[in-house]
Amino acid sequence: MTEDEIIEHGKQVFENCYRGVVPMPAHITKDNYAGLSMKMFHDFWGAFEDDLSMREKRMVVMGTLLKAGDDGMLTIHAECALRNGEMNAETLRKVAIMALPYVGYPDASVCYLAIEKVIAKCKADGVDIDADVTG
Numbered sequence: 154m155t156e157d158e159i160i161e162h163g164k165q166v167f168e169n170c171y172r173g174v175v176p177m178p179a180h181i182t183k184d185n186y187a188g189l190s191m192k193m194f195h196d197f198w199g200a201f202e203d204d205l206s207m208r209e210k211r212m213v214v215m216g217t218l219l220k221a222g223d224d225g226m227l228t229i230h231a232e233c234a235l236r237n238g239e240m241n242a243e244t245l246r247k248v249a250i251m252a253l254p255y256v257g258y259p260d261a262s263v264c265y266l267a268i269e270k271v272i273a274k275c276k277a278d279g280v281d282i283d284a285d286v287t288g
Contacts, residue, residue, distance in 0.1 A: 156183055156192075163191030166199035169207065174233050208239040208286075212248060219252040222260035224267035231271040235280055242272045242282040 154162070160181060167177060167190075178187035198210060205213075211234050218227040234240040240248070249265040276282050 159195045160188055160191045162199055163193070163195035166194040167191060169237075170194065170198050171229075171233055172236055174236060175229060206239075207237070208234070211239055215248055216252055219249065219260060219264045220256045222256075222263055224263050227264050228267045228271050231268050232275060235271065235275045235282055238281075238284055238286060241284050241286050242276075244286060245272065 160183065164177065164181070167175075178190070181187040181191055198207075201210070211230055215227060215230050215234075218224075218230065231240075231245050234245065235242070245268045246265070249261055249268055252264075253261040272282055
């Protein structure tokens, strides 16, 4: 694959991951940060399809964000998971609860509250937050 093909594939994966929750960068070139990001999406989010689903990849990322107490990025991934039908509200809540003994109460509670805000936002937007999803 050429570098341009890798970037194009990364853009497709970025869209599949975020579906408009995070906008596509305006100017993507091989030599700028956005181009590097698209290469990363090709290399990581776009890889391992035979072994890890998008949902499983998102759970790994969310676990890392929970550990960091990063409710901002967690909010983005929680919203994408709901909008993409990868998880429902109860699954998102269980991700935070499952992380509790591993990341500690302060980080897990901040992230749990962020998840609740995302659930409320998506529900208000008409997203089926109770969709039947399987892992």
